[in-house]
Amino acid sequence: MKSFTQHRGLVGPMDRANVDTDMIIPKQFLKSIKRTGFGPNLFDELRYLDHGEPGQDCSSRPLNPDFSLNQERYQGASILLTRKNFGCGSSREHAPWALEDYGFNAVIAPSYADIFYNNCFKNGVLPVILLEREVGILFSELEASEGYQLDIDLVSQTVSSDSGQIFNFSLDQFRKQCLLNGLDEIGLTLMQTEKIKQYEIEREKSHPWVYGAIK
Amino acid sequence: MSARTLYDKLWDTHLVTENDDGSSLLYIDRHVLHEVTSPQAFEGLRIAGRMPWRLDTNIATPDHNISTDRSERESGVSGIPDEISRIQVQALDDNCDHFGIKEFKMNEMGQGIVHVMGPELGATMPGMTVVCGDSHTATHGALACLAHGIGTSEVEHVLATQCLVTKKMKNMRIRVEGKMGLGVTPKDVVLAIIGKIGTAGGSGHAIEFAGSVFRDMSIEGRMTVCNMAIEAGASVGMVAVDEKTIDYCEGRKFVPKGDVWHQAVAYWRTLVSDSDALFDSEVELHADDIIPQVTWGTSPEMVAPVTALVPRPEDQPDNELRKGLVRALEYMGLEGGMPIVSIYVDRVFIGSCTNSRIEDMREAAQVAKGRQVAASVKQVLIVPGSQMVKAQAEAEGLDQIFIAAGMEWRDPGCSMCLAMNADKLGDGEHCASTSNRNFEGRQGKGGRTHLMSPAMAAAAAVAGHIVDVRSFLGQTISRETQL
Numbered sequence: 138m139k140s141f142t143q144h145r146g147l148v149g150p151m152d153r154a155n156v157d158t159d160m161i162i163p164k165q166f167l168k169s170i171k172r173t174g175f176g177p178n179l180f181d182e183l184r185y186l187d188h189g190e191p192g193q194d195c196s197s198r199p200l201n202p203d204f205s206l207n208q209e210r211y212q213g214a215s216i217l218l219t220r221k222n223f224g225c226g227s228s229r230e231h232a233p234w235a236l237e238d239y240g241f242n243a244v245i246a247p248s249y250a251d252i253f254y255n256n257c258f259k260n261g262v263l264p265v266i267l268l269e270r271e272v273g274i275l276f277s278e279l280e281a282s283e284g285y286q287l288d289i290d291l292v293s294q295t296v297s298s299d300s301g302q303i304f305n306f307s308l309d310q311f312r313k314q315c316l317l318n319g320l321d322e323i324g325l326t327l328m329q330t331e332k333i334k335q336y337e338i339e340r341e342k343s344h345p346w347v348y349g350a351i352k
Numbered sequence: 353m354s355a356r357t358l359y360d361k362l363w364d365t366h367l368v369t370e371n372d373d374g375s376s377l378l379y380i381d382r383h384v385l386h387e388v389t390s391p392q393a394f395e396g397l398r399i400a401g402r403m404p405w406r407l408d409t410n411i412a413t414p415d416h417n418i419s420t421d422r423s424e425r426e427s428g429v430s431g432i433p434d435e436i437s438r439i440q441v442q443a444l445d446d447n448c449d450h451f452g453i454k455e456f457k458m459n460e461m462g463q464g465i466v467h468v469m470g471p472e473l474g475a476t477m478p479g480m481t482v483v484c485g486d487s488h489t490a491t492h493g494a495l496a497c498l499a500h501g502i503g504t505s506e507v508e509h510v511l512a513t514q515c516l517v518t519k520k521m522k523n524m525r526i527r528v529e530g531k532m533g534l535g536v537t538p539k540d541v542v543l544a545i546i547g548k549i550g551t552a553g554g555s556g557h558a559i560e561f562a563g564s565v566f567r568d569m570s571i572e573g574r575m576t577v578c579n580m581a582i583e584a585g586a587s588v589g590m591v592a593v594d595e596k597t598i599d600y601c602e603g604r605k606f607v608p609k610g611d612v613w614h615q616a617v618a619y620w621r622t623l624v625s626d627s628d629a630l631f632d633s634e635v636e637l638h639a640d641d642i643i644p645q646v647t648w649g650t651s652p653e654m655v656a657p658v659t660a661l662v663p664r665p666e667d668q669p670d671n672e673l674r675k676g677l678v679r680a681l682e683y684m685g686l687e688g689g690m691p692i693v694s695i696y697v698d699r700v701f702i703g704s705c706t707n708s709r710i711e712d713m714r715e716a717a718q719v720a721k722g723r724q725v726a727a728s729v730k731q732v733l734i735v736p737g738s739q740m741v742k743a744q745a746e747a748e749g750l751d752q753i754f755i756a757a758g759m760e761w762r763d764p765g766c767s768m769c770l771a772m773n774a775d776k777l778g779d780g781e782h783c784a785s786t787s788n789r790n791f792e793g794r795q796g797k798g799g800r801t802h803l804m805s806p807a808m809a810a811a812a813a814v815a816g817h818i819v820d821v822r823s824f825l826g827q828t829i830s831r832e833t834q835l
Contacts, residue, residue: 230503259505311375
């Protein structure tokens with residue numbers, strides 16, 4: 138898995154709450170059997186004026202000039218700044234795949250939907266949780282200065298801006314270690330094979346109806 | 353041992369090991385797969401040279417992007433007109449064949465929307481941990497399962513290890529006491545709950561639905577409620593075991609018989625929260641306050657009683673909320689202050705993992721019986737949730753009621769709930785829909801979704817606009833008995 142230790146990058150805004158995963162990557166793109174190539178369709182319905190279909194060349198499609206990430210100043214953004222409950226709705230991992238493929242290494246928001254938050258860690262995209270007030274400050278700074286960049290350090294769990302703002306964020310230590318080291322979670326779990334097998338033997342004895350019926 | 357909630361009990365029973373860093377390895381009893389979120393997981397297994405941990409814990413079926421049109425279905429997978437969809441459905445068939453996973457194929461009896469199929473086959477049983485690459489997996493919690501959606505990386509993880517690396521959630525109890533009134537259905541109850549706690553109200557929590565309303569509710573009704581726990585932000589929703597749970601399970605395809613059945617039932621009866629168990633948060637609603645509900649906006653929390661007016665932005669004091677409200681009204685093409693019953697509908701969709709079971713079909717048929725779809729309505733889709741629901745509905749003559757009313761009787765699948773198939777809304781069209789999400793573009797780019805119960809959707813089809821089914825029908829809706 139892709140690792141994440143620290144990142145400095147241009148910030149792009151998505152100034153709305155409850156951005157759902159249908160908005161991040163609309164359903165027609167979920168027909169792909171691949172993990173890659175979703176970037177051009179990130180926020181497809183907001184980003185383009187026409188209707189997008191999978192397999193299309195997006196470079197000639199009409200862009201929506203009102204969509205924030207289409208503005209010249211945000212081109213090359215690698216940190217997405219947004220509002221609360223980001224990633225709600227469908228469990229599609231295509232959402233972090235699309236963010237990552239577009240070029241986002243991190244998202245900053247006051248809160249996330251549970252499944253989306255979890256999915257980000259599997260793909261080297263760091264979902265940073267800051268207080269609503271802190272996110273508000275970052276939005277104000279972003280609006281005021283073109284080329285606005287932030288530093289995100291996973292080791293010290295901080296977000297810092299050039300103006301001297303430093304905000305701490307917390308996250309689960311297991312997730313932090315996996316992300317720092319780019320660990321293969323399946324490989325890690327398989328190191329516990331004996332424990333799983335032992336559990337399973339007990340379960341087959343105590344709850345036999347769980348097994349054997351489906352074949 | 354101290355008093356435990358139902359969730360605590362299910363968690364404890366499935367805990368393989370707890371690591372020093374606070375993460376836990378949770379054992380998964382049942383893994384349900386479909387065509388959209390599994391191909392990359394199978395590919396991952398192949399690349400790493402891994403095999404599924406075991407086979408009899410997995411069950412698969414295609415549902416999301418298959419056609420619901422009879423003639424298209426008859427020509428099989430090779431006849432799916434959209435090439436990308438065809439490749440994806442074919443990939444599920446190939447992967448299941450290759451790895452030896454039990455699949456109910458597109459036209460096979462047993463096929464259906466994953467969350468309709470699992471319980472009706474008895475593939476999901478009380479006390480199980482159930483996961484699926486789909487956020488509406490909470491549905492299975494109606495059978496007191498610990499069930500939630502996972503991403504594709506976790507689909508691969510469960511296939512390879514039969515476990516999930518996870519962390520325990522908090523406990524939330526939502527009690528609804530009293531008796532559901534005339535024309536009020538399980539869908540109205542869950543929409544009212546979402547309206548109260550909001551679309552992130554249950555984040556980080558496992559919700560247990562408790563109180564007399566859920567005790568009186570059928571298992572299928574409980575599925576509708578648990579299904580939409582995710583729309584309240586909770587990935588897990590559940591209801592404790594009672595006699596209804598046990599009666600529901602008895603005799604289903606994968607449910608044990610004889611001694612093992614009795615052993616299972618004895619265990620299932622323990623799957624209730626202890627009377628003195630503590631919840632991290634509690635919410636209470638009263639059934640008297642719940643009447644038929646309709647969403648007017650672009651988030652499930654933007655919901656109101658059918659008798660209400662669409663909210664006015666000027667009445668919203670919070671700046672952020674007002675901005676969201678203005679944006680939602682603009683997208684929906686509505687004016688603040690207009691009565692909800694004045695909203696005309698272009699299409700009606702009755703189906704989805706929320707509302708496509710036999711009781712939902714009966715609920716809609718009671719309204720449709722002897723009536724006609726309004727001339728202004730372009731299309732009414734009735735999409736049963738599974739082959740078994742379809743067969744049962746046809747045996748009860750419900751298909752004929754729908755067809756006589758001018759509605760289309762389709763083959764089972766996710767259909768217009770997420771429009772990954774040919775069933776979708778046109779730009780600007782309003783839809784009375786029994787599905788679960790009214791997000792922008794969910795049912796088609798520019799489509800405007802109004803979530804409601806099957807009875808309300810059928811009434812809207814007949815009236816041509818949103819209408820209060822209570823005045824329309826004038827009788828109690830009976831879901832559990834045949835018409």
